[in-house]
Amino acid sequence: MPETVLNxxxxxxxxxxxxxxxxxxxxxxxxxxxxxxxTQSYQSRIRGGHNTYTIRVSPDEIQASQESVDLLVALDKQTIDLHQDEMSARGLIVVDEAFDRRGDNYVLVPYxxxxPERFANIAGLGVLSVMLGLDGPLVATAMDEFFGKKNEEMVKQNSQVLVGSRAxxxxxxxxxxxxxxxxTNPQKRLLMNGNEAIALGALSAGVKFxxxxxxxxATSIALTLAAKAEAMGLIVEQAEDxxxxxxxxxxxxxxxxxxxxxxxxxxxxxxxxGVSLAAMTETPIVIVVAQRPGPAxxxxxxxxxxxxxxxxxxxxGEFPKGIFAPGTIEQNFYLTRRAFELAEEYQGPMFVLTDQFMADSYRAVTPFEVADLPAVRPIELQILPKMNYQRYAITESGVSPRLLPGYTKHVIGADSDEHTTDGHxxxxxAVRVQMxxxxxxxxxGLSAEVTPPECRGEEHPDLLLVCWGTTRGAVHEAATRLKTEGRSVGTLHFSQVWPLVPEQFMNHLNGAKQVVAVEGNxxxxxxxLIRTTTGFHISRQILRYDGLPITPxxxxxNLASV
Amino acid sequence: MVSFEGYGNYETAWCPGCGNHAILEALKKALVTAELLPYRVLIVSGIGQAAKSPHYLNVNFFNGLHGRALPAATGAKLANPDLNVIVESGDGCNYGEGGNHFLAAIRRNIDVTLLVHDNQVYGLTKGQASPTTAEGFVTKAQPAGVPSIPFNPVAVATAMQAGFVARGFSGNVDHLSDLIVKAMAHPGFALVDIMQPCVSFNKVNTFAWYKQRCQPVSEDHDPTDWEQAMKVAFTWGDRIPIGVIYHNQRPAFETHFSALKRGPLIKQPVNTTKLAGILESFA
Incomplete structure (x- = not known):
């Protein structure tokens, strides 16, 4: 691990x-x-319990979380007990002097x-920011922006605490x-998490509902959109179920x-x-599923x-669909857009599959040039009547021209029953089979437009790590470290997991001496899925299902044991 | 030009003598009276014999899932408030499978007209009890008689102060048609619970049974008087009152959304300047 990385x-x-x-x-x-x-780790409760907010930081690009801790800011004693075994060799624990801890690796803060007690977290921020060498004004500005919306008195008191604790x-x-x-020469980047990027990608695609x-x-996707609904002209509705x-x-x-x-x-x-209904009525819809451990x-x-x-x-029933699994914040944005495009083009359900790790993972991203990204227009508003319009006309591509109700003299039918070309x-x-x-x-068509997997490293490596979705960063970093040890390693990351097009990746699977799948299940x-689609059996697997994200x-x- | 014929004439899959035929006729008459062109009307339905209605009308239609007509209609109305949205489905679909949506639609007061074909029995699945089936009614699924008390949609809607609550009878087409016109004109959620016989599976609540009981509300009934309306809503026995039972002027759900003040959602292009500003707030 490079010394320039701090957790x-x-x-x-x-x-x-x-x-x-x-x-x-x-x-x-x-x-x-x-x-x-x-990486945010928290319990399903409003007060108490044990929660952590972990920031891995580096001047160089990083995309994965880390298990060992270099700086632990423990706001309660429990945090020390639970995490002291995770401390790295040069690790420091920042605690309240009242906790009565002693040792070279403790920084005892007179909170x-x-x-005052209610601003103790700001005192912690002040101390931490100095230890990291961050400029005072930078932290003060971020704090003022954050509390500025609340009240002046609070801003003033926070500001005094920050100055005092930094001194x-x-x-x-x-x-x-x-x-x-x-x-030197810091680039302008945005700070956002996976769910915010999904919401912004949806706005860029022109989401209206x-x-x-x-x-x-998943909730923060809706909350992000609700906050922008008035400005962007969309409706966000909390349904009864x-x-x-x-x-x-x-x-x-x-x-x-x-x-x-x-x-x-x-x-x-x-x-x-409803997914099945989208398929039968050929109605475009993007469905985001943010995974958490089940069952129930x-x-x-x-x-x-x-x-x-x-x-x-x-x-x-049987119907086509597409499933995206973004591996970076940028992919959350662009692949959500892509999901909207394909839902519109193929008139059916498209999925974005993410998880809690990515949903809550804030990262630095290069700003998106939204002015250059066209919105997905549902369809031209066709006012002029076309003769013999058939909503479900049989076509070679399977895609039938879609008109909107109320914008044409034609009446537009949609039916969950099997239907004729006019929707009845x-x-x-025989019509059933045709339809x-x-x-x-x-x-x-959907298969011809699949986003291919990303292949890195040698073409015929000794070891190929196969992954999908949010494990991308951890797998890439693990591969990089193995390479620095002289190992021959490649990676294959799928950001679209359905449909699968074997021609896009079979040469990589066949070309590696050993293939290992890395998955969070x-x-x-x-x-x-690879096996049922291609017959290729990846018997060696690194799996994790303890609720925590996969790390390098x-x-x-675990590589040693597979 | 709006005409009765313009709404089409289709062969139906309904039993001869079914109340659905008369309800369809009343609806067509109401659409003509309201001078609504077919392409301005959207009928959303669920599943059941009643839910087939939009297939027998020349209108826009979304024949969705069992119980889920109201949510689909709510979405469609929000997407394009210029559409005149009607939901048409049976008692099982709206009050059983879709019960939660019925309550939510009343609370929202979405400008949708809900026409419930209420024959107190399941027709399409051949005669099981519905939420409005009388206590003790014997079916093959409830051979010892229905143990639950029936759901009273008119009383529930009135108790929740729904925008517009009415009860009609398929045996009085002109009266029913007039109720539908009023319900469509109401700017908010409007329920018309329609008593109808099921000639195949309900041998108790027959046409004659309803004909004898369904009588217009008294002329001095004031539908804006909620307490009076509650009494009428609970009247069920030898006399079943039909007519407008309750209404109020609560603003319709869609009036609360600022996005809709600028017209239907599809007519609003993405403002990339504003979006760029939103992205900037993440810097």
Whole structure:
């Protein structure tokens, strides 16, 4: 691991303001030109418990989280007990002097002297920012922006605490500093997490309607869009349940609004009949599923890649769909856009599969040039009547021309029953076969537009690591470290996991001496999908399903045993 | 030109003597009276015999899932408030499978007209009890008689102060048609619960049974008087009142969305300047 990388963990009870320290520090670091990867670990409760906000930071690009901790800011004693075994050799633990801890690796902060109790987190931020060598004004500005919306008195008091705690920290012994290498000429980057990038990608695509029912870790997608609804002219509606959410979105899409829903596994289970309805009525919809460990309620605030097969097979009957699995914040943005494009082009359900790790992971990203990205227009508003318009006309591509109700003199029908070309229900079994074939033909077009997997490293490596979705960063970093040890390694990352086009990747699988799948689930679902699609059996697998994200260390540690 | 013929004449899959035929006729008459052109009308339905109605009308239609007509209609109305949106489905679809959506639609007060074909039994699945089936009614699925008390949609809607609550009868087409016109004109959620016989599976609540009981509300009934309306809503026995039972002037759901003040959503292009500004706030 390069010495320029530092892993900072802030831990404490819910309600102690640790996310505030984390957010302000993350903002300051990105503005100073650093790359960061945030990992949030929290319990499903409002107050108490044990939560952490971890920022991995480096002047060089990083895309993965790290398990060993270099700087632990423990806001309670429990945090020390739970994480002291994770400390790196040069690790420091920043604690309240009142905790009565002793040792060379402790930084004892006189919180009582530096701040009133309710601003203790800001004192922690002040000390931390000095230890990292961050400029005072940078942190102060981030803080003012954050609290500025609240009240003046609070801003003033916070500001006094920040100045005081920084002054105290300046006097600390130099051995307790963990100054980051300065970034000369810092580039302008945005600080956002995966869910925010999905929301922004949707806005860029021209989303006009989102309906949802709150469920971790998907909720922040809807909240981000709700905050921008007035400015961007869209409707965000909290539905009475997930069943209502998807049916509302389909009604909106049928009537011309570019529509999406966002949920997690349990909520998606309720939506499944609606997925089938989207396919049958050929109504465009983007469905975001943010995974968390199941079955049932599972671990509501943790991460997993356990719903791939569920989403892949969701919906009764047989119909085409596409599933994206972004591996970076940028991919969350661009592939969400792509999902909207394909939903519109192929008139059916398109999925974005993410998880809690990515949903909550703040990172530094190069700004998107949204002015150059065209919105997905549902269709031209065709006012002029065309003769003999048939909503479900049989075509070679399987895609029939879609008009919107109310914008043409034609009446537009959509039916969940098997139907004739004008949308009316039928029990003509020959028509049934024609229609099933027509709908399924869309898979051919969809397959021709698949985003190919990303292959890095040698063409015929001794070891090929295969992964999908949010594990991309960890796998790439593990491969880089193996390469520096002289190993022959390649990686293959899928950001679209369905449809699979074997021609895009079989040469890589066949060309490697050993292939290992890396997945965040218990049974190797993607490896199984590869096998059922291509016959290629990836028997060696590194799996993780304890609710935590896959890290480079986890891969390297487990590689020996596969 | 809006005409009765313009709404089409289709062969239906309904039993001869089914109340659906008369409801379809009343609806067509109402659409003509309201001078609505077919392409301005959207009928959303669920699943059941009643839900087939839009297939027998020349209008836009979205025949969705069992119980889910109201959410789909809500989405469509929000996407394009210029559409006149009607939901048409049965008692099982709206009050059973879609019960939660019925309550939510009333609370939202979305400008949708809900026509419920209420024959107190499941027709398409051949005669099981529905949410409005009388206690003790014997079916093959409930051989010892229905143990639950029936759902009273008119009372529930009135209790929740729905925008517009009415009950009609398929045996009085002109009266029903007039109710539908009023319901469509109401700017908010409007329920018309329509009593109808099921000639195949309900041998108790027959045409004669309804004909004898369904009588217009008294002339001095004031539908803006909620307490009076609650009494009427609970009247069920030898006399079943039909007519407008309750209404109020609560603003329709779609008036609360600032995005819709600029017209239907599809007519609003993405403002990339504003979007660039939003992205800047992440810097």
């Amino acid at each position: 900072i963990m802030i831990g404490g009870e819910a309600g102690q303001g640790l996310v505030t320290i984390g957010q302000l520090l993350a903002k300051s670091l990105v503005r100073a030109g650093y790359f960061i990867v945030v 009582k002297q530096l701040s 105290w920290a300046e006097a600390l012994d130099k051995s307790l500093a963990r100054r980051l290498p300065a970034v 989102l309906s949802f029912y709150p469920m971790s870790p 997930e069943i209502a959410a998807i049916n509302m979105a389909l009604g909106a899409s049928y009537a011309g609004a570019t529509a999406m829903v966002s949920t997690s596994g349990g909520g998606f289970a309720l939506m499944v009949e 309620t599972g671990l509501p605030t943790r991460t997993e890649q356990g719903d791939l097969e569920f989403v892949l097979h969701a919906g009764h 229900l039928t029990e003509d079994l 099933q074939d027509k709908r399924y033909r869309k898979l051919t 218990a049974t190797g679902q993607f490896a199984r 260390e986890y891969i390297l540690k």
